[in-house]
Amino acid sequence: MTACDQIPALEPSVAVIVASLGRPDLVHQFQDLMARQTSSPDMLLFSVVSAADLPSGLEESTRLRVVRGSKGLCAQRNRALDWLNARFDIVVFYDDDFVPSKFSIEHIRAFFAEHPHVAGATGTVLADGINGAGISYDEALQIVRGHEERGFAPNCIVRELRGLYGCNMAYRTAAIGEHRFDERLRLYAWQEDIDFAASVGRNGRIVQTFAFAGVHRGVKLGRTPGMKLGYSQIVNPSYLVRKGTMSHRFAARLMLRNLAANHLKAFRPEPWVDRAGRVKGNWIGLFDLIRGRLTPERIETL
Incomplete structure (x- = not known):
């Protein structure tokens, strides 16, 4: 049995943070995507500015919470991190227009349990609509399902990185510590993911893996002018x-x-x-x- 095939004995707890602004439909879709996970996150936390950012009928529970405050990607993520207060082993940051594989949370748990020296990891982006017209929700689901049918998700480190891709990144909470996103990078906070990874990377390896994957739709609504x-x-x-x-x-x-x-x-x-x-x-x-x-x-x- 190789290191990539070993099954970890203990599963770390996982919190998912999604910062969103003015896109309630995407929040609703993401809630559905988390409900489809083979291993549910211990906490799904939406960080928004006001009730207008949320779909009607969204109800909080012991596993789903909403925090509100000032706008800006860094500020919203920091507010979520402060609310979590290091109560979960792994923190996953997803963009609201990211469509993860249904195995993502399960495989994130396995990956961090297997690689104790990793501080942060980014998964495989199967398709990215950020540099094009964008990818529809249905098309993204189709791409993800095709990937799931292939069954390719080795629990391995592919390479070291200088920074993670902000749409799809997971960190060990112990490595985050007191580090926070730089709130001088306002609004869309371009390159905030590189900056944060460089800070947290002082406490462990920053890597890419095939273990978890998804599609970044690149939805244009609500992006920086x-x-x-x-x-x-x-x-x-x-x-x-x-x-x-x-x-x-x-x-x-x-x-x-x-x-x-x-x-x-x-x-x-x-x-x-x-x-x-x-x-x-x-x-x-x-x-x-x-x-x-x-x-x-x-x-x-x-």
């Missing part, structure tokens, strides 16, 4: 370099790639992308960078 995102594409990596959670090389490559994509595609933009807004935001960010003004929170006033 083009100019704000364009600004974050320049300022956020620069800010994280100064903070020490992102390397100069990685940040430079990230900024140049987005600058090039936004400018080249601005002449024939995709219907679902505000390229002109991103270009404008890029240049505002560059001028702030030249002036030494690394203020990621400025996107709230643009």
